[in-house]
Amino acid sequence: MIATATGPLSNLKVIDMTRVIAGPLCGQILGDLGADVIKIERPGEGDDSRRVAPPWFREPTVDAAGESTYYHSVNRNKRSLSVDFASEQGQALIRKLVVDADILIENYRTGTLARYQLGYEELKVINPRLVYCSVTGFGQSGPYSGRSGYDFLVQGMGGLMAVTGYPDGEPGAGPLRIGVPVADTFAGMNAAIGILAALESRHATGLGQHIDISLFESAAASLLNTASAWLNAGVNLGRTGNDHPSAAPYGVFEASDGYIIIATFNDREFDRLAKVLGHPEWLEDPRFSQNCERVNNRAALKAAVAAVVKQKTRTEWVKILNDATVSAGAINEMSDLEHDEHAVMREMFVTIGSVHGDVRSVASPYRLSQTPPNYRRPPPCVGEHTDEILDEMGYSHTERDALRAAGVV
Structure with missing residues (x-):
């Protein structure tokens, strides 16, 4: 039985048209806070991150695709609807879904969804209250806007690797990436913040808006003292290894x-x-x-x-x-952190049962005294909730079977 959402966003419906990390993290944040998040996936294949492995949560077999532990890090509290939106019927299905949605998140290359009549300009006509958030590598405008952007690439271009690693002259000197996808993480969090700000604006105006979040700008915005040192004093802090550039010891x-x-x-x-x-x-x-x-x-x-x-x-x-x-x-190490007395007392790790076994993950860091997050759904299988969602949208069994026969869902 699925628990009732207790978070402050439990009255919101989110369409999550994202893949990999940054966009799905935003969707998971909203889902943890109570929103009904519908994850749109390609029939059969689903989110690219399902196959970013090893390690596997569920290894592939001759009869079934596997699912990576990577995918399971950012996709709890969602329902999966498989739709081929390259087809006209698939586009019509998503437009119908948008009619009463509050939020749409997407992280396709700039202009991709507009080609399918699913961009903000097209969808705001259907639903003027829609908050539409685009997450891309480099934003919706500018000379890099057409490029794809992955975390590692953006860590370098956004300045993070210029201050990560040992300085020249020391063993192992050279720029290093941070070991977790921080540009993706910052962008996902910034997307959630931007969405909440747009919802507050909607309370006043009744209108949604388009939010443009990029990994590149999110990485640069995280530079803080590094950026300020250069912009205000002309000082390049550079790589300092494990030492702090401005404090000792x-x-x-x-x-x-x-x-x-x-x-x-x-x-x-x-x-x-x-x-x-x-x-x-x-x-x-x-x-x-x-x-x-x-x-x-x-x-x-x-x-x-x-x-x-x-x-x-x-x-x-x-x-x-x-x-x-x-x-x-x-x-x-992770084995230490899992058993750290403070982490245990704060219940920093949660377990959600699924048809394939228990899924464990790090709990939401948002601790709200009156409307706390809760953990209602494990990361879904591809299209796991397609029939359920189509029923809610008013599709008959005959219509549903026809969409499936046509390969739309």
Whole structure:
């Protein structure tokens, strides 16, 4: 039995015409917050991310396609409707679905859906209240607007890889991608924020609007201090490995049995660190007494701190430092994070039963006291809810069978 949605968006209907990560993440955020999210997929094939594997959640067989764990990370709380919108009948079906929808999300290459009469200009005529969000690599205008954009590519072009990796002259120097698809993630979150803002505007005006979200701009907007340093001081922060460009000591240190992070962001924290490490004389040392000097003398300070840290275990140091109000923590593998006492208490991992077994995922980070998210549906199989949705739309059994016979659904 599917639980009743408890989130604040439980009165909203979303058409999710997205694939891979950024768009589906936006749809999952809205679904977690209660919206009825209908995922439009190509008959038979479905979302491209279903086959981005290994690892597999369900391995392919001679009789059935597999499903990747990648797909399962961003597609819970959705229903799947398989539609071939390249056909006129498929286009008509989606336009009928749009009539009473609140939101449509799409991440096709710029102009693709307009060719099928499914762009914003066409659909706002059917439903002026529709909030239509396009997520692309580079946006709806500009010289790159026709390009495809994947996370890795945009991490490089958007400036993230210029500040990720070890600096020249150190072992392993060179630009690195961040190990998770952060440009996709930022874009998906920005799409959800833009949609909620457009819904608030609709409360006042009664009208929807078109939202243009790009991975490129989302990556650049995440640069924060890096961008500000260049734009306002002409300073290129560059790659600093695990060190912070503007604070020290702030990085990875080796304990007797592994690594920890120590993060001191101001003089007050350094005061506490120096004392708990047994070196109060550092506070009088002109090389270390103020943050700007600590940054200038980073190497010497790092060596001094490292010499002390290697004398105890990770567990010992995490307790000692946090008890002294110094920010410190372990570097967790997924196996560590899953069993972290804080993660367990906060119920950061959820399990949803499916016909193919339990699907586990990271819980929504949105903790609302009155209208919390809930987890009603596992990521759907391709077209799993096609008949159910067509019934809701008023299609008869005969009409439904005809659409299936024609390959439309």
